[in-house]
Amino acid sequence: MSRSSNRPLLRFAPSPNGLLHLGHAFSALYTWSAAAALGGTALLRIEDIDGERCKPEFTAAILEDLHWLGLDWPEPVLQQSARLDAYADAGERLRDLDLLYPCFCSRAQIAAKATGTDPDGAPLYPGTCRHLSPAEQIERLERGDPVQFRLDTERATAMAGALTFTLVGPLVTDRPQIRYARPERWGDVVLQRKGTPTSYHLSVVVDDAAQGITHVTRGRDMEAATDIHVLLQFLLGLASPIYHFHRLILDEDGKKLSKSRGSRTLRDLRADGWSPDDIRRELGFAPLRLN
Numbered sequence: 627m628s629r630s631s632n633r634p635l636l637r638f639a640p641s642p643n644g645l646l647h648l649g650h651a652f653s654a655l656y657t658w659s660a661a662a663a664l665g666g667t668a669l670l671r672i673e674d675i676d677g678e679r680c681k682p683e684f685t686a687a688i689l690e691d692l693h694w695l696g697l698d699w700p701e702p703v704l705q706q707s708a709r710l711d712a713y714a715d716a717g718e719r720l721r722d723l724d725l726l727y728p729c730f731c732s733r734a735q736i737a738a739k740a741t742g743t744d745p746d747g748a749p750l751y752p753g754t755c756r757h758l759s760p761a762e763q764i765e766r767l768e769r770g771d772p773v774q775f776r777l778d779t780e781r782a783t784a785m786a787g788a789l790t791f792t793l794v795g796p797l798v799t800d801r802p803q804i805r806y807a808r809p810e811r812w813g814d815v816v817l818q819r820k821g822t823p824t825s826y827h828l829s830v831v832v833d834d835a836a837q838g839i840t841h842v843t844r845g846r847d848m849e850a851a852t853d854i855h856v857l858l859q860f861l862l863g864l865a866s867p868i869y870h871f872h873r874l875i876l877d878e879d880g881k882k883l884s885k886s887r888g889s890r891t892l893r894d895l896r897a898d899g900w901s902p903d904d905i906r907r908e909l910g911f912a913p914l915r916l917n
């Protein structure tokens with residue numbers, strides 16, 4: 627799976643926990659047009675580590691909707707649920723560096739003690755379990771207490787020093803800008819859960835490197851998460867791609883489209899008679915030309 631040439635490689639990485647809406651279509655079309663502009667290839671990756679919310683029928687629907695939009699990708703498609711060993715290995719490397727610790731706090735306990743919020747607006751972890759003694763950790767793990775493993779972000783950032791990432795956009799051919807990453811504003815993020823040796827942050831970083839992704843294209847709402855991604859890239863000795871953050875598709879209330887807000891899916895629009903070209907035009911992309 628490692629990179630065999632310097633050819634630009636991009637990816638669209640949906641989570642199959644629902645059907646695609648116009649926001650996903652924009653992100654996918656942006657990725658494929660950026661790949662074309664760079665003379666590279668866009669891959670599809672299925673981010674299905676959440677076994678409760680992700681369903682094979684949504685994966686099938688995503689593939690079908692993207693094909694309907696006129697998009698194609700090289701096979702095989704990477705599915706994160708088949709890569710748990712690779713994420714567990716990455717977790718072990720962080721454990722060897724003494725950067726992962728078990729946390730037994732409930733959401734309510736965290737909310738009660740949090741001193742602020744992270745860039746996503748979630749309560750910042752107050753560090754309660756960071757200093758549990760090894761004996762206490764072992765006792766609670768053996769007792770089977772619900773556990774998740776957190777990154778000791780302060781120690782990790784001390785090891786890493788100042789970190790930057792390269793940002794380009796909105797045109798992929800624009801001049802690159804350098805940004806400082808600020809992982810400390812996320813606190814001690816969860817990197818592994820009981821029964822799932824990974825989290826969004828860990829698997830995305832491991833897979834972008836394993837697939838040789840050179841350019842990450844994603845919505846602006848995910849720009850802040852890059853702080854953690856570049857820190858993990860440093861700690862795991864992985865190359866850092868170039869980042870592009872595209873605009874978000876908003877609804878009439880100015881809110882980002884989302885499954886939870888009941889945004890209309892591509893299938894709803896298709897049932898109402900929209901064609902793939904209607905979707906492209908609506909989102910500001912040229913209709914597909916078939917040669």
Ligand code: GLU
Pocket residue numbers: 639640641673830843844
């Ligand atoms: N799987 C994530 C999502 O569906 C996107 C991952 C990424 O672009 O890094 O929101």
